[in-house]
Amino acid sequence: MDASATLARLQRIAEDCDAAFSDERLNRLKSSTTAGDTGSTFAGIRTLLGMPYQEGLAGVDIALIGVPTDSGVTNRSGARFGPTAVRQISSVVGGPLHHVSRIVPQDLCRIADCGDVAIEQLYELGAAIAEIRAFYERVKDAGVTPISVGGDHSISYPILQALGRDEPLGLVHIDAHCDTCGALGGSKFHHGGPFRNAALAGALDPERTIQIGIRGRAEPYWDFSYRSGMTVLHIEECRQLGMERLVDRVRQVVGDGPTYLSIDVDGIDPAYAPGTGTPETGGFRPDEVQAIVRALRGCKLVGADVVELAPPYDNASQTTALVAATMMWEALCVIADSLHGAGR
Numbered sequence: 383m384d385a386s387a388t389l390a391r392l393q394r395i396a397e398d399c400d401a402a403f404s405d406e407r408l409n410r411l412k413s414s415t416t417a418g419d420t421g422s423t424f425a426g427i428r429t430l431l432g433m434p435y436q437e438g439l440a441g442v443d444i445a446l447i448g449v450p451t452d453s454g455v456t457n458r459s460g461a462r463f464g465p466t467a468v469r470q471i472s473s474v475v476g477g478p479l480h481h482v483s484r485i486v487p488q489d490l491c492r493i494a495d496c497g498d499v500a501i502e503q504l505y506e507l508g509a510a511i512a513e514i515r516a517f518y519e520r521v522k523d524a525g526v527t528p529i530s531v532g533g534d535h536s537i538s539y540p541i542l543q544a545l546g547r548d549e550p551l552g553l554v555h556i557d558a559h560c561d562t563c564g565a566l567g568g569s570k571f572h573h574g575g576p577f578r579n580a581a582l583a584g585a586l587d588p589e590r591t592i593q594i595g596i597r598g599r600a601e602p603y604w605d606f607s608y609r610s611g612m613t614v615l616h617i618e619e620c621r622q623l624g625m626e627r628l629v630d631r632v633r634q635v636v637g638d639g640p641t642y643l644s645i646d647v648d649g650i651d652p653a654y655a656p657g658t659g660t661p662e663t664g665g666f667r668p669d670e671v672q673a674i675v676r677a678l679r680g681c682k683l684v685g686a687d688v689v690e691l692a693p694p695y696d697n698a699s700q701t702t703a704l705v706a707a708t709m710m711w712e713a714l715c716v717i718a719d720s721l722h723g724a725g726r
């Protein structure tokens with residue numbers, strides 16, 4: 383082929399590329415209002431993963447929800463700004479197409495940013511927990527699957543109470559901390575105890591719970607995990623297993639039953655996720671957590687959260703917000719697929 387024929391061929395390819403995506407699903411989305419829009423991504427009002435904002439849950443399959451509270455932290459506060467930071471960085475994170483799984487969540491499900499849980503009694507931990515639970519009871523009643531961004535980790539307890547009210551859920555929990563501690567400072571509703579609370583409430587099945595990436599000085603507080611039958615894998619054990627056997631173990635523990643996914647950004651090494659209240663050196667790389675979430679494809683996921691993003695400790699590049707938003711996107715893909723896709 384001579385040079386001019388080659389250029390003509392490339393010109394035709396370029397025109398075809400401009401006319402339509404080779405993936406037909408993306409062409410369908412292009413005509414809708416949000417996804418597939420290649421215009422300005424820096425203008426307009428930011429939403430979680432760029433999904434359309436709506437008041438209420440009507441017509442939604444998957445609700446992205448902010449839970450801006452950090453009244454339950456044991457040390458450095460700031461996670462109340464997590465949802466705002468994820469919305470901000472969402473202009474550069476998300477779909478429409480997952481580059482590995484080829485999942486297009488919006489082609490499978492109706493997805494919306496349903497705003498933030500409005501907590502009135504912020505300084506009364508038990509009451510705040512009850513308000514969050516009431517919100518997620520409505521989500522459950524509506525048949526909507528929630529993907530939440532905290533907020534500190536205390537929010538996972540009322541979410542699990544609502545989602546696990548009919549039968550105890552399995553749990554994939556990525557974190558430096560097991561978060562199964564008892565009462566501290568006069569309350570059991572702090573961010574170090576949601577999974578003990580959920581198990582005691584009958585919403586979480588310890589035998590189908592796996593906690594991975596655990597490390598650091600809070601180790602003495604996790605006896606409840608060991609004694610109740612939760613599977614605890616310290617970061618060193620995860621490294622020893624390697625990713626392939628690690629994800630096998632995860633799937634083996636949670637099995638076929640309904641399962642919740644909870645990602646504390648401090649499960650990831652502070653080199654990649656410095657913006658968090660209780661950082662612990664020696665954690666996962668972000669791509670390892672992405673691999674774990676992707677491996678949940680085909681599991682019966684009933685919801686997910688990403689918590690403990692504390693923007694005041696993040697760097698100017700919003701590294702931690704980027705990681706948190708990316709994990710939400712990874713969770714959205716596997717959940718959309720498990721609801722209405724090939725992984726159903």
Ligand SMILES: [Mn+2]
Binds near residue numbers: 648690
């Ligand atoms: Mn943690």
